[in-house]
Amino acid sequence: MIRLHFAPLTRSIRIRWLLEELEVAYELTRSEFNRETQKGFSQATPSGNYPYMEDGSVTLSESGAIVQYILEQYGKGRLEPPIGSLERAAYLQWLHFAEGTAASPINTTVWLTVYRQDADRHTEIIEAVRESANTVFDRVEAALEHRPYLAGDELTAADIMMGFTLATAKWLNLLTDSHPRASAYVNRLFERPALQRALA
Structure with a gap:
């Protein structure tokens, strides 16, 4: 099952939203983002930034890459126009x-x-x-x-x-x-x- 490292007001919202649209089961590792204790854009995940996703042996951190991976693995043609279409x-x-x-x-x-x-x-x-x-x-x-x-x-x-x-x-x-x-x-x-x- 997909595990998503998630914090409010971060790009991890994109991934959780995508998973909800696709109705794909997932688990959350949730934390609160704290700008007072976290330096710069450093964030409390294994990669140092949100989002961070684990799916078996696969780990990804960039939101665009995670979106493409989830669509390839779980999308079944949903939420993206077909290759070759005008859109x-x-x-x-x-x-x-x-x-x-x-x-x-x-x-x-x-x-x-x-x-x-x-x-x-x-x-x-x-x-x-x-x-x-x-x-x-x-x-x-x-x-x-x-x-x-x-x-x-x-x-x-x-x-x-x-x-x-x-x-x-x-x-x-x-x-x-x-x-x-x-x-x-x-x-x-x-x-x-x-x-x-x-x-x-």
Whole structure:
């Protein structure tokens, strides 16, 4: 059985949400993330970061890699468009965009405003990062203009990857009502029972 090392407000939410959507049995090793005692992004798992997953002899730590592994092993074609379909390219783009591009300004904001105590000394950097984040949100707005999810009409794992990224942006007040489609999209994702169970 899959064992997921999990802490609230970390990327491990993605993996628990995916497992809940797929209705795959799993066990949690749960801990509370404590920014006061954990240095930088070091986290209390065997790999030093969340998420960390064990499945028999397989261990993985990067959320994108874990998502792909779970879909290959347990997905049975669910939550990803078929290879060769028109939606596949958009799915792959957003699946990797979540960490490859979108997370960068958010990570910087977290570092300067959550982990450090001197955010007032970095206002120019924070404002520049906000502008960078807005370019990300602009792309999400455009993608959602004619479809409810990033890769088409159905939820995919790309929405799970990006959903966490955008939810973090909302929590940091980076994503606001100035991007109405993206904000409404995050709200709709949070209405999903599987995500509610993952957050419980």
